[in-house]
Amino acid sequence: MRQSQLFTRTRKDAPKDEVSLNAQLLIRAGFIHKEMAGVYSFLPLGLRTFKKIEQIIREEMNAIGGQEITLSALQDPKVWEKTNRWDDAAIDVWFKTALKSGGELGLAPTHEEPLTALMSEYISSYKDLPAYVYQFQTKFRNELRAKSGIMRVREFVMKDLYSFSKSEAEFRDFYEKCAKAYEKIFKRVGIGDRTYRTFASGGSFSKFSDEYQMLCDAGEDVIYVHEKKRIAVNKEVYKDDVLKDLGIEKSELKEEKAIEVGNIFPLGTRFSDSLGLKYKDEDGKDMPVIMGSYGIGPGRLMGAVVEALADKKGIVWPKEVAPFDVHLVSITGGNVEIEKEADRTYEMLQENGIEVLYDDRDARAGEKFADSDLIGIPVRLVVSEKTIEAGGVEMALRTNGKGTLVAESDIIDKLHAKK
Numbered sequence: 372m373r374q375s376q377l378f379t380r381t382r383k384d385a386p387k388d389e390v391s392l393n394a395q396l397l398i399r400a401g402f403i404h405k406e407m408a409g410v411y412s413f414l415p416l417g418l419r420t421f422k423k424i425e426q427i428i429r430e431e432m433n434a435i436g437g438q439e440i441t442l443s444a445l446q447d448p449k450v451w452e453k454t455n456r457w458d459d460a461a462i463d464v465w466f467k468t469a470l471k472s473g474g475e476l477g478l479a480p481t482h483e484e485p486l487t488a489l490m491s492e493y494i495s496s497y498k499d500l501p502a503y504v505y506q507f508q509t510k511f512r513n514e515l516r517a518k519s520g521i522m523r524v525r526e527f528v529m530k531d532l533y534s535f536s537k538s539e540a541e542f543r544d545f546y547e548k549c550a551k552a553y554e555k556i557f558k559r560v561g562i563g564d565r566t567y568r569t570f571a572s573g574g575s576f577s578k579f580s581d582e583y584q585m586l587c588d589a590g591e592d593v594i595y596v597h598e599k600k601r602i603a604v605n606k607e608v609y610k611d612d613v614l615k616d617l618g619i620e621k622s623e624l625k626e627e628k629a630i631e632v633g634n635i636f637p638l639g640t641r642f643s644d645s646l647g648l649k650y651k652d653e654d655g656k657d658m659p660v661i662m663g664s665y666g667i668g669p670g671r672l673m674g675a676v677v678e679a680l681a682d683k684k685g686i687v688w689p690k691e692v693a694p695f696d697v698h699l700v701s702i703t704g705g706n707v708e709i710e711k712e713a714d715r716t717y718e719m720l721q722e723n724g725i726e727v728l729y730d731d732r733d734a735r736a737g738e739k740f741a742d743s744d745l746i747g748i749p750v751r752l753v754v755s756e757k758t759i760e761a762g763g764v765e766m767a768l769r770t771n772g773k774g775t776l777v778a779e780s781d782i783i784d785k786l787h788a789k790k
């Protein structure tokens with residue numbers, strides 16, 4: 372994509388009321404647009420990164436047997452009344468709206484109820500189980516606080532997977548499989564080294580759950596990290612008996628601030644009981660289906676990556692989630708020959724399947740480099756009078772900024788070596 376055609380522009384300052392680092396950088400670099408507190412739109416660069424994160428999650432969910440669907444955002448109160456969760460006291464973040472013909476509807480904050488009800492039309496026998504169903508779908512939550520940029524918003528896409536199993540053992544087996552898949556996801560998006568499987572409370576569903584917490588000063592949670600075992604305990608369950616169960620001691624733990632980037636939850640039969648989701652076992656006996664839920668917010672994850680890896684100059688994207696593989700920057704000084712050479716390089720890269728953002732704008736070198744640092748694409752290639760005279764292009768990594776001259780014929784090999 373030619374940057375001269377991109378309708379967004381970088382900006383020096385974020386909106387005055389924007390306090391979070393991830394949103395400040397993403398707004399300034401042109402990835403997102405702030406609509407109001409806790410509500411952001413995704414722009415071309417932001418959508419590319421968002422889709423890459425979504426695709427990583429999709430690949431890992433498919434690999435463990437997930438089947439993708441999309442449920443509606445509009446919710447029928449009747450289904451939620453069956454589990455006593457239509458009540459604002461049960462779910463304190465409901466957005467509710469009215470039908471013109473009378474009656475209320477909800478905007479889904481989560482989807483256990485409609486999916487359990489739906490599955491009861493398809494699951495009747497042990498032969499129908501297990502089943503793993505997921506979606507990338509918009510949730511609406513009337514969050515009280517919205518000071519964490521895209522990490523806590525009132526409208527967001529969630530990947531929510533739900534597991535339906537015949538037995539506790541079958542459920543556990545999948546739960547651990549999903550835990551492994553989550554580890555792969557966080558590694559691929561570039562935060563694996565600072566994300567911990569964290570023992571947490573199960574809320575109203577079960578005694579315990581597992582959260583995936585990324586260490587982050589802007590995080591809203593406090594966790595206690597066991598560096599050696601690579602696990603952590605959420606403050607809400609940081610008690611002697613819990614630590615004993617986990618075989619760890621207070622003296623081995625370090626208090627840290629963190630942001631929850633994902634979680635996995637045993638649901639037991641809480642929803643299947645209320646919504647009549649049963650199956651007949653091999654003896655023809657009615658049994659309740661055992662459920663689990665597995666959430667990740669790709670948008671929150673995107674914000675978390677920015678928070679974790681950004682430096683003074685701007686965003687630093689890991690390669691798997693960068694909006695483009697390469698930022699090609701031309702420094703022409705109005706010289707048509709240099710422009711032609713940069714155009715040729717742009718075409719060559721594209722022919723080789725490299726995703727390129729080509730800064731072909733008529734702007735000063737300093738401005739182009741500052742924008743490139745802000746946008747954060749992992750590899751920068753510069754075509755200028757100097758590089759042409761030296762017989763190549765300059766290649767630099769966003770992580771260290773040091774440029775080296777690379778012959779045109781070596782560019783593709785060098786880029787693949789960095790993949």
Ligand code: ATP
Pocket residue numbers: 481512514521522523524525527529631632633634666667668669670671672
């Ligand atoms: P938190 O405690 O941070 O509010 P939660 O317990 O409400 O999170 P879930 O309801 O289990 O989280 O949602 C699953 C995932 O969806 C979270 O791990 C997070 O990645 C994402 N998520 C939750 N709330 C938001 C939000 N308001 N904005 C963006 N992403 C969110």
Ligand code: MG
Pocket residue numbers: none
């Ligand atoms: Mg919440």
